[in-house]
Amino acid sequence: MKKVSVIMGSTSDWEVMKKACLILEEFGVSYTRDAISAHRTPDKLDEIIFNAEKHGCKVIIAGAGGAAHLPGVIASKTILPIIGVPIMSKLSGLDSLLSIVQMPSGIPVATMAIDGAKNAALYAISILALEDEDINKKLIAYRKSQAQKVIDNNKLVI
Ligand code: RP5
Numbered sequence: 001m002k003k004v005s006v007i008m009g010s011t012s013d014w015e016v017m018k019k020a021c022l023i024l025e026e027f028g029v030s031y032t033r034d035a036i037s038a039h040r041t042p043d044k045l046d047e048i049i050f051n052a053e054k055h056g057c058k059v060i061i062a063g064a065g066g067a068a069h070l071p072g073v074i075a076s077k078t079i080l081p082i083i084g085v086p087i088m089s090k091l092s093g094l095d096s097l098l099s100i101v102q103m104p105s106g107i108p109v110a111t112m113a114i115d116g117a118k119n120a121a122l123y124a125i126s127i128l129a130l131e132d133e134d135i136n137k138k139l140i141a142y143r144k145s146q147a148q149k150v151i152d153n154n155k156l157v158i
Helices: 011-026 042-054 070-077 094-101 117-129 133-152
Strands: 004-008 031-035 059-065 082-087
Touching: 004 011, 004 042, 004 070, 004 117, 011 031, 011 059, 011 082, 011 117, 031 042, 042 070, 059 070, 059 094, 059 117, 070 082, 070 094, 082 094, 082 117, 117 133
Parallel strands: 004 031, 004 059, 059 082
Antiparallel strands: none
């Protein structure tokens, strides 16, 4: 069983979406990753969503740029929680952000910042942590370690 499915609209999104995968690996969370387009390969996308549900996936992270329909299309086909990552584009990612965040009411996508793949993974992990004690402990430890790093780096030298 893979707990998270990471889907992106193109291999050109990989450099950004890789950051989500690295966080999932750091937490030892099992996941699948696919570059598949809502526009160019709609049937293949259906297959990936079907398999994710069949194999017990709990949350889907979807990154796309430009006319970024991928996260919304996925959300229309499953009741799994969808976390959208708007990818930087020729229009500074604003088109991607608005395409993902402005979903019609009834079909939500939890939208991250432009190129916010790392936070997408952390958000997915916080969903998994609701029911998984091991992940819960790791997330608390991650937050503590992050806070400690900020405190340790608080040196403002002139
Ligand atoms: C979107 O179009 C993808 O998510 C990508 O961000 C953007 C450009 O894709 P390519 O033309 O690089 O394949 O579907």
